[in-house]
Amino acid sequence: MEITIQDDFIKLGQALKLAGLAGSGLDAKIVIQEGQVKVNGEVETRRGKKLYRGDTFEFEGETVTVR
Numbered sequence: 001m002e003i004t005i006q007d008d009f010i011k012l013g014q015a016l017k018l019a020g021l022a023g024s025g026l027d028a029k030i031v032i033q034e035g036q037v038k039v040n041g042e043v044e045t046r047r048g049k050k051l052y053r054g055d056t057f058e059f060e061g062e063t064v065t066v067r
Contacts, residue, residue, distance in 0.1 A: 004067045005053065012039065013047035015057060019064045031059065 003010075003018045010018070013028040016037070022028035031037060032047045038058040039049060051057065055066045 001062060001064045002067050003064055005051075009050040009052050010066065011047065012037065012044060012049040012051060012057065015051050015064070015066065016059065019062075021059050021062060021064070036060075 001019060003015060012032060013022070013025055016022040016028040016031070017025065022031065029047050033045055035043050035045055036059060037044055039051065040055055040057075044057075051066045053066055057064050057066075
């Protein structure tokens with residue numbers, strides 16, 4: 001799966017919502033803080049982590065690439 005961003009970066013919590021993997025910002029915050037999300041293969045617990053084009057994140061078996 002891919003998401004396309006218009007700006008230079010997107011924050012992880014926003015990216016989860018954009019990809020349809022989190023229903024709300026609160027849902028995204030919880031799963032990120034619980035260590036359920038990986039960014040570029042590493043567990044990430046900061047929902048404000050900036051993702052740039054070419055980065056990937058994983059949640060519940062779904063891998064998403066930022067374009």
